[in-house]
Amino acid sequence: MTTPRIEKVLHASIDNLYVGSEEFLAEIEAGLGAAAISAPKVGYQGVAGSFGEQAAHEYFGGNASAITNYKEFDDVFTALEHGEIDYGVLPIENSTAGDVLEVADLITRCSLYVVGEHIIRVRHNLLGVSGASTGMIREVYSHPQAISQCRDFFRHHDRINAYPYANTALAAKFIAETNDPAKASIGSLRAAELYGLEVLEKNIQTAKNNYTRFVILSRHMEITRQSDKISLVFSTAHKSGALYSVLAHFAYNGLNLLKIQSRPKLDTPWEYIFFLDVAGNLEDANVLIALGKVREQSSWFKLIGNYPHCHHTDRQ
Template structure:
């Protein structure tokens, strides 16, 4: 076998790691590249939505210590495409909400574009019902906002059945739209920040069902960026369609003492009743137990990819 440069990976692991990854040395090459990749100075950052969106808030919070410039995009996939083309250095997208769950479209796009997660940011979400100046709650016949926000405010909306719920691309985009319509019968659900930005009047404060409401955003890059502070690893894999296949794969995490933080399945569209499994693990890609477990999982999976290694958000 040709020599492989393991610079940065502990020397005592070389023999065991090489044996585990003998059929997929590209994974090691990706880890190696990530170990030597530095974050971009004065990065160009893209997010979905308009000014005042929670995505913008997450982007500015994560990159607050760098001289970043920001670009907005209408759709999640627009961010992915801009990142792939090199128009931006990083993309910021929502991945899950503590009340309504996963943002499914983003999971599918991560796999499609083969990008890497290099960080995460969590934003506290507080929704308000807003309208133009002069409108009242009795005037409102339609409310516009993102489908996730509608789900997060269902208890309030069920108590106001005369208000028609209309999904919109983004909470801040909905606020901007209502401002432009200038119609007392139309309202939006958005943040206080977006309401102020688009000169809207708050008709009802804090209408989300759960007050302890958070959205987790991921930071995406074209390459992994592995630092000593990284303590979380995300992967995706598919299993053979046989009894016990998923159990056998998950057992490698337990045997190697790894804490499984999250597992999410998505259908494999090319095969009915087959699934991609997205898994978050606690640990570092240079840890022996992590590399051994991932080597075993890689061998037993029909498809396997490391999605990234990054530092967990720890401010909650």
């Protein structure tokens, strides 16, 4: 238990550290205790039958007043920024194929926050038109991530060529419209049902434990007592030991790093930004001290959000 004397020293350290950074502290203060929007308007990328639609419905349940689909990832960001929707649900990471880089890059450029996350188990199926069989298929269409997650299937069926498509459900819709028994898509059982396709093969993903993590985006931070995961992105000076020096502050303050991912800086060749997930709550003194030091030593810094950590679910 923190004694009053230690607590006083910690708060004095925070006050000294954030001198001249009142705007950043105000950004955090605005999110503390902020309530989630009731009966929100929610947006996701894709069409009916996509994993994005599933994540949106599972996370918000029957609480959303409307759940709207958008064609592209950046369309969801634009809708959020313009106030057309209150929350956006977008994929950020798959357990086997890695990060959804387009979404990560959009997060760095937009003034939006992550206020939650939801993880779904992804089961990919080969979907074709009535009368088709796996042996007849020569072309398969799906999202690049879905294709990547089914690499063993394509290795064993080398006569089949894979073609990227904007979304798994859109690919299923395309196959239904072409009505060509030589073409198939990779998608969910719901997509097969919605677009009148036959399931030619079930669970063709390489990893049987295949999960996709979706983030819930908002124009405002929502920090509660249950918020135990912090996401941020930063860049460091391009010199030896710079990254080590920044990361050391988490260790000094007893904070657990959950993930670190580097991305090229779009405007500076051969330099990088770092996405970081760390366990903690922004009401914690040690967290504020660590973030203050990281921000101080970063050439660029952005707080992405503080939200409840989600463990995977097998619902689907």
